[in-house]
Amino acid sequence: MxxxxxxxxxxxxxxxxxxxxxxxxxxxxxxxxxxxxxxxxxxxxxxxxxxxxxxxxxxxxxxxxxxxxxxxxxxxxxxxxxxEPAIALVPLLVQIGAWGSRYLPASEELSLYAHVLDNGGPAMRETFMDELRATHLGPSARRHPTPPGPSFEQAVAEARAALAASAVS
Amino acid sequence: MxxxxxxxxxxxxxxxxxxxxxxxxxxxxxxxxxxxxxxxxxxxxxxxxxxxxxxxxxxxxxxxxxxxxxxxxxxxxxxxxxxEPAIALVPLLVQIGAWGSRYLPASEELSLYAHVLDNGGPAMRETFMDELRATHLGPSARRHPTPPGPSFEQAVAEARAALAASAVS
DNA sequence: ACAACTGCTTGTGTTTTGCAAGTGCTTGTA
DNA sequence: TACAAGCACTTGCAAAACACAAGCAGTTGT
Missing domain, CATH: 1.10.10.10 (Winged helix-like DNA-binding domain superfamily/Winged helix DNA-binding domain)
Incomplete structure (x- = not known):
């Protein structure tokens, strides 16, 4: 290697x-x-x-x-x-997840993460990456003082609720 | 597999x-x-x-x-x-190339493709993917009647020229 | 007639993987 | 103070994947 x-x-x-x-x-x-x-x-x-x-x-x-x-x-x-190089792989993992959830028999529940981060646009990805920086590199490693978009966890929770609602109907 | x-x-x-x-x-x-x-x-x-x-x-x-x-x-x-699933991998390959050119000792010349398609935004990627559709799936498989952005080859040529100019200086 | 080219296949040795068991050390509990 | 449980791995071995070289049947160009 x-x-x-x-x-x-x-x-x-x-x-x-x-x-x-x-x-x-x-x-x-x-x-x-x-x-x-x-x-x-x-x-x-x-x-x-x-x-x-x-x-x-x-x-x-x-x-x-x-x-x-x-x-x-x-x-x-x-x-x-x-x-930081590993955190920079987030957009790549999102792309892989988005492709897999579109073309392969993926779990809808597990696909939520990819969909939320893919559809959330660059702002949501940056928020998510910034939280990883705070957790893994220390709070001072943040690049954005305040989250520029809606919270990732919140968006996942909403998407999960929407998925559950559609599964009932 | x-x-x-x-x-x-x-x-x-x-x-x-x-x-x-x-x-x-x-x-x-x-x-x-x-x-x-x-x-x-x-x-x-x-x-x-x-x-x-x-x-x-x-x-x-x-x-x-x-x-x-x-x-x-x-x-x-x-x-x-x-x-079409393979053409849908273009954004993924672009991400991989962009990450590799940023964090690994990649050839600048070969990194141009990733940079142009990454910085060109969704419009340039769609143009490039549509040309692949025309070539591999037939002209009728195009999704955009007219290219919504500047040509990929043209942008690569410009980036190559800029790279050559910066190498001289 | 015949060499060159087509998309592969076959054989062989090496590397990587998958599975199970074990190792040395630390911690929590009686 | 025993002693089982937990910690991050290591080791051994069979199976699979890989790398390298050679070969193959059919087609084409000269």
Missing amino acids: AGTPRSHCPINLSLEVFGDRWTLLVLRDIIFAGKRRYRELLSSDEGISTNILADRLKVLTECGLLTRSDDPGHKQKVVYSLT | AGTPRSHCPINLSLEVFGDRWTLLVLRDIIFAGKRRYRELLSSDEGISTNILADRLKVLTECGLLTRSDDPGHKQKVVYSLT
């Missing part, structure tokens, strides 16, 4: 970082499910193997998408945090 | 389709380099193996992202065409 790149095409370079079946799922769980620790990430919906997870966390840390830090209150606990 | 999905998360389902090191590169060459035939695709910058290419073309055809048709004027020539 850290050898000489096959080409300097930006798409190829990106795929050499996260072009596999698991890397983006790990980031998805950190970004959208708020998982920060090994055990949490191990219990993904897809059942990632423990050796694969350990390897991906190592690679993601090495290439600067995650940082690993000890939990001061618990000697053997570890917390993984997103870096 | 066609077994029972690990989960119905739209991101996971997408990754089960194109979550590997080669699939999106094949689509990249068809979409951005205009390659349509096996030999053309075989000579990618990254040096894809012939058996891997054959497998990916088979899988992409089976899952509805490509269609395979014989060249009427040449008995052993084959032409691969994009389907």
Whole structure:
């Protein structure tokens, strides 16, 4: 993964970082499910193997998408945090989710996140990314002093309610 | 690849389709380099193996992202065409390229495509996608009677000229 | 007639993956 | 102060995917 790149095409370079079946799922769980620790990430919906997870966390840390830090209150606990390049992958994950929910048999419930962030436009994505910055990089890493749009969680809740209402009818 | 999905998360389902090191590169060459035939695709910058290419073309055809048709004027020539779901991957490829050109040591020349389509906004992407529809699905598959924005090729040419000028200075 | 080209297929060795079990250490509980 | 439970991984092994090279049947151009 850290050898000489096959080409300097930006798409190829990106795929050499996260072009596999698991890397983006790990980031998805950190970004959208708020998982920060090994055990949490191990219990993904897809059942990632423990050796694969350990390897991906190592690679993601090495290439600067995650940082690993000890939990001061618990000697053997570890917390993984997103870096700015990883937070910058949010629009990409949204696109992947939007495409999958349109063309593949995806769960409507799980598709809400992609739809809300896709239809919410750049403002909602920036709000969401800024909350990730506050959580993972510290409150001072925010780029917008006040959310420029409606809250992501609020929009998801509304979309969930709308979905439930349409399912009843 | 066609077994029972690990989960119905739209991101996971997408990754089960194109979550590997080669699939999106094949689509990249068809979409951005205009390659349509096996030999053309075989000579990618990254040096894809012939058996891997054959497998990916088979899988992409089976899952509805490509269609395979014989060249009427040449008995052993084959032409691969994009389907609408594959054309719908353009914004995703643009995001991947934009991220890679920002955070990885990408070629500036090759990053132009991503930058132009990213900065050009939805209008330029729609124009580009509509040209793919005309080429791969037939002129009647266009969704916009007249291009709503400046031409993609023209914008790339301008960006290339600007890049060359900045390299001189 | 024949070399070159078409889209692949086959064989072989290496790398990656998936699954299960285990490891060393820390923590909470009786 | 035992001792089970929890923590983040590591190790071993079989199966699958991948990379590289060679080959193949049919078609085309000269």
